[in-house]
Amino acid sequence: MARSDAMNAPPPSPRFPLAWGTLVCFLATMLLAWPALGGAFLVNPNSDQYIAGYSFREFAARALRDGQGFPQWNPFQFGGMPYVAAMHGDIFYPTFLLRWLLPTDIAMTWGFVLHTFLAGVFTVGFLRAAGVRFQSATIGGVSYLLSGAVASYASPGHDGKLFVSALLPAALWALVRGMRDGRRGAWGLLALIVGLAMLSPHPQLLQYMLLTCGAYALFLARRPWSLASAPSTSTRDATPSRRVPRLALAFGAVALGAVMGAIQYLPVQEYVPWSPRAGGKGYDYATSFSFPLEETINMYLPQFSGILERYWGRNRIHFHSEYIGATVLVLALFAFGGGLVNRHRSHAWFWLGALMVSLLWAWGGHTPFYQLVYAVVPGSKFFRAPSTILYVSAFSCAVLAAFGAERVLAGKGTIRYVIGWGSFALLVGILATSGTLTNLAMSIHGDARGDLIEANARHVVAGAWRAAVAVLALLGLMIAVARGALKAPLAGWLLAAVVALDLWSVERDYWIFSARADLLYAEDDIIRFLKSQPEPARVIAIPLGDNMAPHDPFVLGDALMHHGIRGVLGYHGNELGRYQELYGKSEGFESIANPNFWALTNARFFYTNTPGLPFQGAKLAAGPVRNAAGTMTYLYELPGDHPAAWVAPLIVKLDDQTTKATVLNPLFDLKRVAIFDTASTIQSRPVNSPLPEPVAFGVAVTKYEAGAIDLTLEGPAPAGSALIVSENFYPGWSATVDGKPATIARADFTLIGVELPMGAKSVQLRFDSAPYHTGKLLTLLALGLALLWWIIGFALDRKAGTTADVFLAEGG
Numbered sequence: 001m002a003r004s005d006a007m008n009a010p011p012p013s014p015r016f017p018l019a020w021g022t023l024v025c026f027l028a029t030m031l032l033a034w035p036a037l038g039g040a041f042l043v044n045p046n047s048d049q050y051i052a053g054y055s056f057r058e059f060a061a062r063a064l065r066d067g068q069g070f071p072q073w074n075p076f077q078f079g080g081m082p083y084v085a086a087m088h089g090d091i092f093y094p095t096f097l098l099r100w101l102l103p104t105d106i107a108m109t110w111g112f113v114l115h116t117f118l119a120g121v122f123t124v125g126f127l128r129a130a131g132v133r134f135q136s137a138t139i140g141g142v143s144y145l146l147s148g149a150v151a152s153y154a155s156p157g158h159d160g161k162l163f164v165s166a167l168l169p170a171a172l173w174a175l176v177r178g179m180r181d182g183r184r185g186a187w188g189l190l191a192l193i194v195g196l197a198m199l200s201p202h203p204q205l206l207q208y209m210l211l212t213c214g215a216y217a218l219f220l221a222r223r224p225w226s227l228a229s230a231p232s233t234s235t236r237d238a239t240p241s242r243r244v245p246r247l248a249l250a251f252g253a254v255a256l257g258a259v260m261g262a263i264q265y266l267p268v269q270e271y272v273p274w275s276p277r278a279g280g281k282g283y284d285y286a287t288s289f290s291f292p293l294e295e296t297i298n299m300y301l302p303q304f305s306g307i308l309e310r311y312w313g314r315n316r317i318h319f320h321s322e323y324i325g326a327t328v329l330v331l332a333l334f335a336f337g338g339g340l341v342n343r344h345r346s347h348a349w350f351w352l353g354a355l356m357v358s359l360l361w362a363w364g365g366h367t368p369f370y371q372l373v374y375a376v377v378p379g380s381k382f383f384r385a386p387s388t389i390l391y392v393s394a395f396s397c398a399v400l401a402a403f404g405a406e407r408v409l410a411g412k413g414t415i416r417y418v419i420g421w422g423s424f425a426l427l428v429g430i431l432a433t434s435g436t437l438t439n440l441a442m443s444i445h446g447d448a449r450g451d452l453i454e455a456n457a458r459h460v461v462a463g464a465w466r467a468a469v470a471v472l473a474l475l476g477l478m479i480a481v482a483r484g485a486l487k488a489p490l491a492g493w494l495l496a497a498v499v500a501l502d503l504w505s506v507e508r509d510y511w512i513f514s515a516r517a518d519l520l521y522a523e524d525d526i527i528r529f530l531k532s533q534p535e536p537a538r539v540i541a542i543p544l545g546d547n548m549a550p551h552d553p554f555v556l557g558d559a560l561m562h563h564g565i566r567g568v569l570g571y572h573g574n575e576l577g578r579y580q581e582l583y584g585k586s587e588g589f590e591s592i593a594n595p596n597f598w599a600l601t602n603a604r605f606f607y608t609n610t611p612g613l614p615f616q617g618a619k620l621a622a623g624p625v626r627n628a629a630g631t632m633t634y635l636y637e638l639p640g641d642h643p644a645a646w647v648a649p650l651i652v653k654l655d656d657q658t659t660k661a662t663v664l665n666p667l668f669d670l671k672r673v674a675i676f677d678t679a680s681t682i683q684s685r686p687v688n689s690p691l692p693e694p695v696a697f698g699v700a701v702t703k704y705e706a707g708a709i710d711l712t713l714e715g716p717a718p719a720g721s722a723l724i725v726s727e728n729f730y731p732g733w734s735a736t737v738d739g740k741p742a743t744i745a746r747a748d749f750t751l752i753g754v755e756l757p758m759g760a761k762s763v764q765l766r767f768d769s770a771p772y773h774t775g776k777l778l779t780l781l782a783l784g785l786a787l788l789w790w791i792i793g794f795a796l797d798r799k800a801g802t803t804a805d806v807f808l809a810e811g812g
Helices: 017-038 048-065 095-101 104-129 134-145 148-154 159-180 185-198 203-222 240-260 262-274 293-299 326-334 345-366 369-376 386-409 415-434 436-482 488-510 525-531 577-583 595-600 656-663 770-799
Strands: 538-541 603-608 619-626 632-637 645-648 651-654 674-677 699-705 708-713 722-728 733-737 740-742 744-747 751-755 762-767
Touching: 017 104, 017 134, 017 488, 048 095, 048 104, 095 104, 104 134, 104 148, 104 159, 104 386, 134 148, 134 326, 134 386, 134 488, 148 159, 148 386, 148 488, 159 185, 159 203, 159 240, 159 386, 185 203, 185 240, 185 770, 203 240, 203 345, 203 386, 240 770, 262 770, 293 345, 293 436, 326 386, 326 415, 326 436, 326 488, 345 369, 345 386, 386 436, 386 488, 415 436, 436 488, 525 619, 525 632, 577 595, 577 656, 595 603, 645 699, 651 656, 656 674, 674 722, 708 722, 722 762, 733 744, 733 751, 751 762
Parallel strands: 538 603, 651 674
Antiparallel strands: 603 632, 619 632, 645 722, 674 744, 699 708, 708 762, 722 751, 733 740, 733 762, 744 751
């Protein structure tokens, strides 16, 4: 069935092939993204973006629009927390410019659309540089951008993962230009790409990207001439003597890119000891959300373990997709054959190795392999969800699919291959129809999820035959080209269309558009009541029953933050570790009913979804009101006086364990004693019995902004007293008392404490992070050096007469 090479000349490239490839990637992206053209908000009601991400980003966008710069302190969650150090998404990644110029929801939507598109464009560019012909490279780009590992990021709202996934092929493209072709400008661009990945900020996927790029650089250094496209003008200096210097340049570019992330990661480094993840959480945590072995079937048949709400597998939630594409798998396996001997053979074996290693990694705790990863790879103890490496698997398959497509378009298809894959596709359809695959699912998880598995059975059948149709369509094209019934140029476009439709038919379920943010997070009477309060107060928002809209961002998330309302809790996951201990997260939020906890956190109100509170003295303050998410909500005023700050007449020092037990003891009067950290320099006094009575005056808050609090004492401070402010202490807070610098330290386990001189009347608190300013300087310097390296390198390449094939042009 195979035709000779002479009878199957490769399809010619059009003029401006990268521009044509870009157009195809745009069209493929718009298969998913077209509702964005009408202003729809790309947010799944079950996603992190819906319950938290939007509020995080809108907070910073408002600060930028108001000319305040990037915020350093977030006062709206978990008693206050550093905004940069605790990480609140893509603070410094260039998508912040979109939010500066556009409404935040529109900007977030187009951030997803743009990076899905770029994932394809950069893949096309990399494949062209690696020697793949135009149409096959375009098929590779479509295969990656529409793969489950990339396209489904929109569903859980994982934009940081998408940013790094899109940058992976760009980094590999730069490596080809630098390692193989000796392009000086490529190193500056590689530094910029790595810097962007640092600022994504998703350290786990960044780690996977750097490991993949490192392995690929070694591959290029071993055989820099092995990429078939390398023209003699590009490889005349690709000799063994140049391998080590180029590896050194690659390492230098990565190091410079890492410095570009300093504005984000220097504050993070300071935060690590304060984080609840300090020291890691053990092997069980690190292997949580591993890729179950049986769900590998999803790479061909994504309906097997159930899509979205039909998921029945071992992981608790499953808002993403692992679908590689049935047609992509057919093409990827076809990459391995006799036609590769002179073109892509070693390259194909490299990406097969990357696929196998990334798949083993993704399986995580389900195989012994991850024990080695956990022991050897730095940072693994801080991460979880090893399945997130599957974007490397998807990219590897996309590269192999491009190689396979090249063989198809060269007429290399065989009857044996067509019969083999056709039989497999039909067999899967028969197994699904007969109930065999459903029975397999029952044997794995039937006891716990039997109802879901049964309900999913018809979707498995439909999915199996959908895959069979796609595979048979592709095999039909393969036969037609091999027999000369279809010319290669037309076949290339048809192959791209079949692959795109195959992937789109699954991934479209993961692009869920919602109403605009002003409707999703609309004000109601409870919110208006809270915003009208004259004194700063926090709200405990927590459900007390099941009668609630799924993933309600007001009760479970950070929608109140969007309205400038301070929450005792929220949705983040990296709040201050001591604050987590204070509210008893690991003990089932046991402190929530404790009146002393209310006093410590300035909690005046309780927002929930059920009528009546089990707290004596609580009274309904507003509601019931059905909020924008659809939940009937109630706001109660908690009993007692819980001011934003108070003066304690006595200062003592105790260890953390004793302090926590003391301040949470309902019999202890917080206003009589300020308990400071033993490491503080504040002068304490011996404890005498009885304890002094609380002072007779209060503290008025005259200014309360993010990182800026002004307070006025309504009476003169007694000697030896301290001001306690219901805001988490963290390095960077400073205090002045009556205009003079004052000593500030951690008090009452996690709050701000200020030593007061006798007669003090006013206190000003400001938050300003020294690591942030140092990091900002380093980031700007590294950015400038990387740009300079790129520009000078580009000029030197131009001077050397290689302008026809510089990095921003394409290879091959």
